[in-house]
Amino acid sequence: MSRPLRRYLGVDFMGVATISASRVDLGRALARVTKAPFKPHQKLRLLRTYLLPKLTYGLVFGRLMAGSLQELDREVRSAVRSWLKFPPGVPSAYIHAPVKSGGLGIVSLSASIPSLRRQRLLALRGSSWGVARAAADLDFVRQQLAWCDRATPSAPKPSSSAEFAAALHESVDGKELRQCSESLISSQWVDWALEGIGARDYRHFHAVRVASLPTAVRCTRGSRGTTLPLCRACRSRSEHLYHVVQQCPRTHRGRILRHDAVAKQIAGALSSSGWDVERERLYHMPSDQGKKPNIVAVKPNQSCIILDVQVVNGSLDMEQTWRAKIRKYDTNDLRQAVSELKGVAPNNIRVMAATLSWRGVWCGKSATELRELGISVGVLRGITTRVLLGSYLNWWSFYRGTSLHPSLPPPPSSSSLIPRAGVG
Ligand SMILES: [Zn+2]
Structure with a gap:
């Protein structure tokens, strides 16, 4: 006569022994979420905050x-890729790296469960209960610890959040995200x-964000x-x-529109915080042709700022780019010109x-300096998404544009201009 199956705290027992975590039907749960009329970010949040934590206990304590675990990870990644309509080639590290590091923050079960099991077993030795301390020396526990070692992914496969972040930042598509953790505002959306x-x-x-939009270079990866x-x-x-988004003459107008939209949002936020804002005034100076900072703003207490906007290449050290922009406008001539017009001391x-x-x-x-001026996190978050939208529209207009280098033949039909993702 078979012993009855019991379920306790989400783990199935047969007699006194745990049995395989067979009730973990992640595939069915993911299929239900996929079919549900939710937005992609709602599906991701369901997965991150409900589905995966619900599985964790059973996977740590069950057999x-x-x-x-690797199969479950594959199911999760496949669902996420379908929700976000990722083309082939988006690195798995983007899915598993923490959000603040530029990823999606979806926990990897094969990386986390062996580590959690090991922690549970090693905690037996430090228990205040003598029976638990005695159990730490059982063969069963030793076998389980050996299983944890075998099951933990070994290099070059990432086995922790930090390693997934490092893998993302080492990838071709993810290297521009390595400065993401400098400001949480970059990832809050x-x-x-x-x-x-x-x-x-x-x-x-x-x-x-993950540079997965199709371009000629991306679509010929592996076949050229x-x-x-x-x-x-x-x-x-x-x-x-x-090049398509940031350099090509065909998208020059889009870059101007994106830049101006950011400057407008900052100017509006400063006005709301009590600053008297002036935009795009040309300051004539004896030493050169003059300078036209995006924003000059004054507060009634006689403080004044000169502020310029830049949407830059993230693969360089952005702090250096930021300092270079400040150096460009931090000249005695410009300070003197602004001082005379605004009635503020140059050193103020x-x-x-x-x-x-x-x-x-x-x-x-x-981002920290802008916050110090009284600009809210919400406004900075809005600027982040405005830049992402502008960059996307640049790519979109590039493939629908017809302006060509004079030496080039006329374009084929417009429908064939957009490369298809994954075409080799
Ligand atoms: Zn070009």
């Missing part, structure tokens, strides 16, 4: 094999309840030689996403820069 972001925009923002395909519009550089003028990357990553010091 299972390392291969089953990913998991905050930002109901204002539509499903399509949310997916587009991730495509910009060492020569990268040149930009179809200007023929001056390889058709990387960075602060020169600043609003610096973030085209993939929505803030220079930490720039």
